[in-house]
Amino acid sequence: MSIPRFRTSINDYLEGLPEPVLIRLYYSPATCLAIFRLLPAMAQLFIMTMLFNDKPLEATDLNGWVQDGSTPKQYEALEKLRGMHLIKESQGTISLQKTFRAGLRNALTGGDHNNSFGIPCNTEDKHKVDIKFLDEHANNQWELILHFMVGTDTGKVPNNGVLSLLRHSGLMEGSAPSNMLITNAGFQFLLQDVNAQIWTLLLQYLNMSEDLQMDAVEVLHFLFMLGSLELGQDYSLVALSPTQKIMLDDLRDYGIVYQRKSSSRRFYPTRLATTLTSDTGALLTASASMDSAISQKERETGFVILETNFKVYAYTDSPLQIAVLNLFVHLKSRFVNMVAGQISRESVRKALSNGITADQIITYLTVHAHPQMRKSIPLLPPTVVDQIRLWQLEMERMKIVEGYLYSDFSSKNEYDVIAGYAHDLGVMAWEKPNKRMFFVTKEGNQQIVDFVRRKVHGGA
């Protein structure tokens, strides 16, 4: 789950950046590498083909290389590359953006002298910390934030930086720590796994950094660098820019890096940092994230019993868990160690309208099922699962696609050519050949318009 979501968000962010900013980003090989990893496989391949080829690539060669049925993928890949300003196109040839090309080459061959992969400290740390300590540190810091969000009384309040970030990102509302309340977006945030949560926060951080006059390029460089560091190694602050040093303070609050004290000349990335650009080896898997974020003990066992009559019994006293359950369960009674409630159409609809999907609910119930439930196969009563899905379907009575309706074609031939092109691009949303009308998505419209111009005007 985490990766697609994170990809979309970070990709969207990157694509929204203007070209000069992007090109500045590409000066760092570490960033080039991280961005490269975010691309779809086909786009990666195109880049690799062009990377060590001095001549620009003929666009027609590319067409011959991709299987006929896979043109949409090719289109998607090229579109992505264009969006990130990674390729330059001229007269039917495609070449790689120079800075990026040099950056990625350096990343692969190790010919980089920008120290973009971090400088390890070469002196021994007197207060050396081990990986276990780092994991604990990361966990504690992150937990503190989550606990604060659901209002668990831990006696500690996160730093102001964290608070303003939470407020800024719309996860919580309220002006002072005492009256801050979690929002719907916040609840959705809680349902994500840790990696996705971190990226959600970091993206918000990026947005906020612009307001704070911080250079987005510097911030991104630092984030991507963090992703390429080694766990357990200490790194020197020497190569960091002033902006990045400021960032370090904030990241320390999130538990992404560890610094013994703010004046220390070295920092340790935690597992939260080193797994930023990866999808495996994360501290906590997506499924177990919630449990372990709250308590190590509960990670092993589930606590939710779901009956065929839609009744839910949850053996927990954790406010966070109860709050999460409350998202989609109509809770009725609470005991010392247990809450009971009922899944109803209204409760599920409420959750769905908050943007939580039926699958999320089902996954949550599956993951947290009480050991007693695990004896039965299938784990969850099918009636309930089906019904939750049906409720979601019921909510989705229509699908909408933004785009353009094409009509009034002068001839069957003209229609066929243009509709065929739209098909090849994979942007066709609806068509009716006998009425000579079709509908294309917003994203594909520009291509179609260009094509029509070329065809109609070029031909005429």
Added chain:
Amino acid sequence: MELRSTAGGYIWEDSIQRSWDVVQEDAGGSLAGVVAELVQAGKRKRLHYDTTPLQRGIIRHLILVLDLSMSMSEKDLRPTRYQLSISYAIQFVTDYFEQNPISQLGIIGMRDGLANLVSQLGGNPTEHIGALQALRKQEPSGDPSLQNALEMARGALYHVPSHGTKEVVIIFGSLLSCDPGDIHKTVGTLKAEHVRVRIVGLAAEVAICKEICRRTNQGDSTSTYGVILNEQHFRELLLASCTPPASTKQKSSASLGSDLMRMGFPSRIVETSPSFCACHSRLIKGGYICPRCKVKVCSLPTECPACGLTLILSTHLARSYHHLMPLRNWDEVDWNDAKKVSSCFSCLLPFPTAPSSVPRFRVSVSGSTTNVTATAASAIATGGASGRFRCPSCRQLFCIDCDLFAHEVMHNCPGCEAAAGGRKLSNGQAATEVSMATTNAYLS
């Protein structure tokens, strides 16, 4: 079934052995080591291959007979005997053709006292699997008739040339057979025609089954008739029939069993426009051309639909070579020799480190189905399994998974292949000669 215990009396006369008495904790008070060794012993059990390079009937003709009678609706196997048997039969077909690419298979079902042809004797696994899938939708009914099924199988195998083996494998879930005549006569004719019958019983041992197997396999009924203990055992018994049988009638002078087969090695063609294949009348691009009658077929191995020539690729022949040159079994290594090497030669898996002082107790499983506890008590020895296995020719150490993989899937010893001496050592001498000759031929 062996009913005698080691003490000489019947098993039920022995004093009770409790499984929990023999399981020992290791030095740390944990059972993990013992459990791990049990798992390993289980894996190891399947490894006792006969590695003498026997002459084997590589060209096989086998009829699989399925019991489709009422007794198959029993639910002692999950989901039912019927469904499970079909699942395993499908697996059998896949494995059979994987191991015997130039062999033939047919399927017969027994229901309502009759024998029904499920699929014709043929070399195309997809056809058989399709026929078996179609069976899934039917229900078992009536009584089985062994005689009818055997007669039908005999008829199907009647025209088989003498160089091929004739085999029947029966999955039998009932305890009775509803026969129209004297089954002993049928067994007699089967024996005369060198048809070998193997039976997998799902319920209990039946005298007539034992008799059939004994008489058609030169008096050997222990390795050919088995009654299953559980699902896993069922699978093992059935899949054991995938290995080609050793030819037994070989040494009888100018034997009937061996001769030359005429075979075609077709060339592959690449076409720009599709054309019809002779075997399925489908429009396809490319295919293979029969060298004798120039007809196009779409897949190999097959028999040319026009002239009847067996068409194969040289790679198909190569697929059967490992039966002729089996890989030697590897020896278990005890702790005394084990310390020098710390990881598996081929997959780099770190070996368990030697126990510091107290040798761990070891549970070994011998024989196929002996219960673990009986042997465990006697096997508490000082040696102990070190998780290492040594190839006797190259002296390299391997882990259990590589052992299994090398013997069951790959049929190569990575260590021997990685030594300049090569293959000669790892397999029998006779086999080497074959391999040399073969390879020389391919290189010329």
Added chain:
Amino acid sequence: MPRAVKGVLVECDPSIKALIINLDSKNHNVVLADLDDEHLVIEERMVEHVKRELDSQLAENTFKPAELDDIQRK
């Protein structure tokens, strides 16, 4: 020369479509093109309005056992 019209394609079942047509019948400012039984193109700025209206209309037509339950208890 083909003509392109900006809009939002709505895919829905005929009943929902009927509701949308009904909405349109008041001011004729919603539907741009009625494509077939399950497809419509509507004005982009009216999308939210249509959704809101549909939601309320659908809510009216739903049987609510949960509420019933609560009422009975009271």
Added chain:
Amino acid sequence: MNAVDGSSHVPQVGFASELEQELPSLLVLILDTSPLGWGTQSPPISLHEAVASLLIFINSHLALNHSNEAAVIASHTNCIKYLYPVPGEDYSILAPKSTVTSGTESSEEMIPNGQSNGDNGTPNDASMYRQFRVVNESVMKQLELLLSGTSTSDIEHNGKISDTTLISGALSTSLAYINRLVGGVNDNGPKLRARILVVSVCSDLASQYVPIMNCIFAAQKMKVPIDICKIGNNTVFLQQAADTTGGVYMHLEHPRGMIQYLMTAFLPDRALRKHLVLPTQSSIDFRAACFCHKRIVDIGYVCNICLSIYCQPPADGSCAICDTIFDPKELADLLKKPVVVTTTVPKTKTKKKKKKDSDATPNFTPGP
């Protein structure tokens, strides 16, 4: 407010994400390091140049996905050697600078952990991604050990330089490695997709036919494609390997441009290959050669015991390889031809001898 709208959950038209592509892949690179292949035959690319290209290729493979893995095995003339990973070393956790944890035999070979800003231009720590650095350093280091550890006696065989390279051993080992990493260990289905790339400079070795075939079938069963990057002469065995397992066989016409070949043809993984038009082999010779005269035959006679192939039924009625005596009646059937008066071949000849001079034996081979 979005209640009636399902489009947020539905993938956008034409932009359907394919999750299956997310499965990381394992690349096992088999490098033929035979001195004869690289040295005497003098291909237009040196081993070091090739290794440099290959390292970049491995880095690119690792760059595609964070979880991609790689292994490198050298197929040498007298042994095979893992260049990466090296047994007994733990790459997952950074070894502390001074303390070497592993007490194994290989500990003295421990890589000096990137601190060597070294003679062969090992890049310094900050300039290279950790995963790349670990692999590259290991490969360079181990390769050097391997080459420096090879003495003349190792590569000489009967006075001339051996042309052996243990491809079959390297293939067997890599399959065992793949078997461990892909299967067995994790029960939740495969977590990796594996493939093998062989960089080969030597020609086929007759003695390895059977083991290589066994490897091919094992790979086919495990759905592991074997790609072949061939420098120098073509090899039939490896062609068949690529064809049977669905891999790419490519003979480098301009080995100096190796990196481009690697990046274009060998980098895409299985999921992506579906969408690409990759180089195919137009013709592979599947026909068999008979054992008796080494003729290429399209209709042959096969011994049903040892599967040896003859272009015509052996004259003495027995198999030259396994000594099986064939059924005379059946033989006669096969031999039904217009009868030509022949002198019977004396049956006293020993099998071995007969095999050797069978070419010379004046059987009833019709003259031209």
